[in-house]
Amino acid sequence: MAAERDLELMERWERAARGWSARADEIRDFGMPVSAWMIDQLRLQPGQRVLELAAGPGDTGFMAAELVAPGGTLISTDAAAPMVEVARERASKLGVENVEFRQLDLQWIDLDTASVDAVLCRWGLMFAADPGAALQEVRRVLRPGGRAALAVWAEPERNPWATIPTRALVELGHVEPPDPDAPGMFALADSQRLHELVEGAGFLDVFVEPLELERRDGGVDAYLQETTDLSQPFAEARARLSEEEWGEVARRIGELVAPFAAEDGTVRFPACSFGVAAGS
Numbered sequence: 537m538a539a540e541r542d543l544e545l546m547e548r549w550e551r552a553a554r555g556w557s558a559r560a561d562e563i564r565d566f567g568m569p570v571s572a573w574m575i576d577q578l579r580l581q582p583g584q585r586v587l588e589l590a591a592g593p594g595d596t597g598f599m600a601a602e603l604v605a606p607g608g609t610l611i612s613t614d615a616a617a618p619m620v621e622v623a624r625e626r627a628s629k630l631g632v633e634n635v636e637f638r639q640l641d642l643q644w645i646d647l648d649t650a651s652v653d654a655v656l657c658r659w660g661l662m663f664a665a666d667p668g669a670a671l672q673e674v675r676r677v678l679r680p681g682g683r684a685a686l687a688v689w690a691e692p693e694r695n696p697w698a699t700i701p702t703r704a705l706v707e708l709g710h711v712e713p714p715d716p717d718a719p720g721m722f723a724l725a726d727s728q729r730l731h732e733l734v735e736g737a738g739f740l741d742v743f744v745e746p747l748e749l750e751r752r753d754g755g756v757d758a759y760l761q762e763t764t765d766l767s768q769p770f771a772e773a774r775a776r777l778s779e780e781e782w783g784e785v786a787r788r789i790g791e792l793v794a795p796f797a798a799e800d801g802t803v804r805f806p807a808c809s810f811g812v813a814a815g816s
Contacts, residue, residue: 546616548768553618555765560593560626562762567658570747570809571596574656574685575603577813583607584653587677589642590614590660594623597656598632605634611652613640645673652677655684659809662688662723671737678816684739688724690746690808695722696796697751697805701763701770704788710781711773727810739814749807756790759803 556563564571574596580586580603588597591612601610610632612623617639624637640646642657643664655674664670674684692699698721705711714720724730727744734742753759764771774782796805 549614549616550618552766552768553616553622555771556592556619557622557625559762559765560595560622563593563766564595566749566751566807567596569749570658570687570811571599573745573747573811574658574687574813575599577685577811578654578656578683580604580608580654585609585611585651586654586656587611587645587647587652588613589640589645589655589657589674590663591623591656592619592659593626594635595626596658597623597635598627598630600654600656601632601634608634610635611638611647612636613638613642615639615641643670643673645677647677649676650679653679653682655682656686657684658687659689661686662721662725663719665719667724668733668736671734671739675738675816680816682816684812684814684816686734686812686814687747687809688730688812689721690727690810691725692722694806694808696792697759697807700789700792701760701767704785704792705770705773708781708784708788710777710785711769724810730810730812734812734814739816742812742814745811745813747809747811749809751803751805751807753803753805755801755803756786756793756797759793760786760789 580600582604584604586600586604591597591614594612597610597612612635614620620637620639627635642660643666655678661667661670689695706713731742731744764774793803797803
């Protein structure tokens with residue numbers, strides 16, 4: 537069952553790559569407060585070797601690549617091959633040259649022990665079937681004195697932008713409620729458990745900090761389109777619905793979004809991520 541779930545998750549990320557490529561600038565801008573915090577925690581120096589796991593479009597790692605030049609290297613990785621290509625194309629567009637691209641699973645990192653100075657993983661760890669094993673792998677590849685900066689999503693209640701679409705689908709009987717014990721966006725939203733997992737993997741000086749963000753959209757229609765482009769589970773549910781059913785879902789989402797809408801129709805959602813920093 538776990539293997540089937542991992543395969544399904546991988547296939548979804550592969551299908552999502554096109555939407556993530558098209559929305560890469562928006563993803564970068566939304567996540568910038570978290571990316572900047574993570575980069576600050578690494579205390580990077582020229583000549584260092586940095587590994588980014590679950591890189592997606594790669595922009596957090598590209599910030600690191602600038603700081604380790606000259607002489608340093610970013611290894612930008614993702615478990616989904618199409619996502620690696622998205623990052624490769626984006627690096628070319630942005631002129632980032634000191635970067636290697638690899639397809640790597642964060643639970644089995646195909647690198648030598650103690651081979652990198654720093655590790656980044658923004659919003660990837662919570663999708664691991666065994667986040668403890670993934671953290672042990674991160675610890676293994678870090679050199680003594682190296683640093684890791686991670687980010688996962690905080691509680692669902694603090695991220696209505698992410699929960700409203702699924703809530704509408706569940707309320708109208710189109711999908712089952714998410715399994716809280718399965719890998720997924722909020723699997724590591726318990727900050728105490730998160731801290732314990734990181735310490736349990738052998739990291740030192742672990743601290744977890746809530747990081748506030750804001751998700752902005754031009755309106756409900758723009759929000760629906762962006763969610764469809766970036767969330768494969770939502771896109772798949774949408775594809776199964778009749779036009780009448782979709783109309784009901786869209787109306788319900790509009791009702792749930794209303795508290796976050798301004799008079800001009802634009803939408804601003806609060807968002808919260810946990811940043812985690814630790815040393816080896």
